[in-house]
Amino acid sequence: MSKVDSPHRAKPFLKWAGGKTQLLEQIESFLPAALKAGWIKRYVEPFVGSGAVLFHLAQQYSIQEFGIFDTNQELILVYRTVQQAVEALIEHLSDLEQQYHGLATEAQRDFFYTLRATFNLEQAQVDYSQPSTARAAQFIFLNRTCYNGLFRVNAKGEFNVPFGSYRNPQICFPETLRAAAGILSRTQIQMGDFISAKSVVDEQTFVYFDPPYRPISPTSSFNAYQKSSFGDAAQRRLADLFRELDRTGAKLMLSNSDPHNYNAGDDFFQSLYAGFHINRVIASRMINCQRDKRGKITELLITNYDP
Numbered sequence: 578m579s580k581v582d583s584p585h586r587a588k589p590f591l592k593w594a595g596g597k598t599q600l601l602e603q604i605e606s607f608l609p610a611a612l613k614a615g616w617i618k619r620y621v622e623p624f625v626g627s628g629a630v631l632f633h634l635a636q637q638y639s640i641q642e643f644g645i646f647d648t649n650q651e652l653i654l655v656y657r658t659v660q661q662a663v664e665a666l667i668e669h670l671s672d673l674e675q676q677y678h679g680l681a682t683e684a685q686r687d688f689f690y691t692l693r694a695t696f697n698l699e700q701a702q703v704d705y706s707q708p709s710t711a712r713a714a715q716f717i718f719l720n721r722t723c724y725n726g727l728f729r730v731n732a733k734g735e736f737n738v739p740f741g742s743y744r745n746p747q748i749c750f751p752e753t754l755r756a757a758a759g760i761l762s763r764t765q766i767q768m769g770d771f772i773s774a775k776s777v778v779d780e781q782t783f784v785y786f787d788p789p790y791r792p793i794s795p796t797s798s799f800n801a802y803q804k805s806s807f808g809d810a811a812q813r814r815l816a817d818l819f820r821e822l823d824r825t826g827a828k829l830m831l832s833n834s835d836p837h838n839y840n841a842g843d844d845f846f847q848s849l850y851a852g853f854h855i856n857r858v859i860a861s862r863m864i865n866c867q868r869d870k871r872g873k874i875t876e877l878l879i880t881n882y883d884p
Contacts, residue, residue: 587636587756591655591717592726593627595790597832600876601633603858607884609783609828615639617828618781623771624788625652628757634783635760643764644777649728650705651716653768658713660761663754669714670749677722678745689722689740697735705768721748772818780826788815790834791845793874809845816849819881823853829881838874846877854880 589598597604611617612634618641622631625645634640647653658666680688696715703712720726723738731737767773771786778784789807815831822829831850835857836843847855857875 585752585756587632587760588753589627589629589632590659590750590753590757591627591652591720594727595787596627597629597787598627600832600858600860601629604630604830604878605633605637607830607856607858607878607880609830609880609882609884611828611882612638612640612783616781617783618642619644619777619779619783621774621777621782621784622646623774623784623786625656626787628656630785630787631764632757632760635763640783641763643760644767644774645764646767646769646771646774648768648770650768651712651728653766654703654705654709655713655716656761656764656766658708658710659754659758660764660766661708662710663758665710666713667749667751667754669710670717670754671751673714673718674748677718677748682742685722686740686742689719693719693723693736700734718748721746771815775818775822778822778825778827782825782827784822784827784829786815786819786829786831788812788831788833790832790876791836793834793836793839812845813849819850819853819879823881831877831879833877833879835875835877846879850879854883856880856884 589596609617615638617638620631620634620640620642621644622628623646625631625647628645631643631645635643645656677685677688692715696712696719699712703709719736719738720728722741722743724741725738726741727738729736729738765777771788774784788811791809791812812833819829819831833846836845856878858878859873860876861873
């Protein structure tokens with residue numbers, strides 16, 4: 578293992594449904610030996626989300642280059658802005674934070690809904706191929722102040738998560754953003770379907786897939802924040818890519834929900850990933866709308882190597 582030292586640690590600056598911060602210790606125990614031995618030169622993440630695994634690995638191991646992909650155009654714009662214009666972004670976020678914290682609660686609510694309306698109104702004019710400090714700052718502000726940090730859009734593609742009523746939430750993270758920018762300076766950032774990632778994968782690559790989870794019960798959905806549904810057909814397409822990349826010699830890991838939490842006879846993933854290593858880890862997730870039925874459940878970590 579070769580740890581990368583830095584005066585400040587990069588970590589997720591966004592809240593994100595299904596974020597992996599709480600599972601990092603367990604994920605660490607399932608990492609490939611080739612990564613720990615320094616043989617892996619590239620890390621690829623086709624569903625980047627909050628980047629918890631990306632930031633962890635970049636600071637723990639001597640990986641030379643990184644590639645992140647996502648279909649969420651707002652998310653990719655934020656990463657490109659942190660990568661290319663972090664100081665201007667910090668200045669913009671600091672201004673928003675000062676304005677917001679200087680308001681009474683009801684005025685904060687009005688401020689949130691006014692900014693959300695502006696964010697939605699300006700969507701059609703955004704060039705998502707370029708960084709934008711104003712757009713990225715709005716996105717981070719909404720993420721830090723909306724209910725539960727969700728990203729959810731309506732059928733028109735408009736962000737529609739309500740106000741979160743948090744007391745003095747932190748909106749600007751200067752040192753965290755600067756540390757993230759250092760890692761992103763070595764990262765290829767691309768908006769696109771997970772299939773796009775295969776062009777940068779070879780035998781010295783470690784790929785971590787964290788797709789929208791398959792719902793574990795008829796009344797739950799781990800992918801409700803997505804504009805388009807990531808259903809069983811997409812899960813099968815992803816499994817096809819997993820098998821294709823396995824043939825390149827790359828090391829692969831994939832997270833998903835464990836259907837056995839709800840139905841012991843549901844072997845969807847056992848069938849889909851037959852021949853690979855299917856491991857179970859403990860996670861704290863909400864699997865029921867009733868508080869007394871929430872708690873620790875198992876999730877799947879599927880690898881093409883023996884941990």
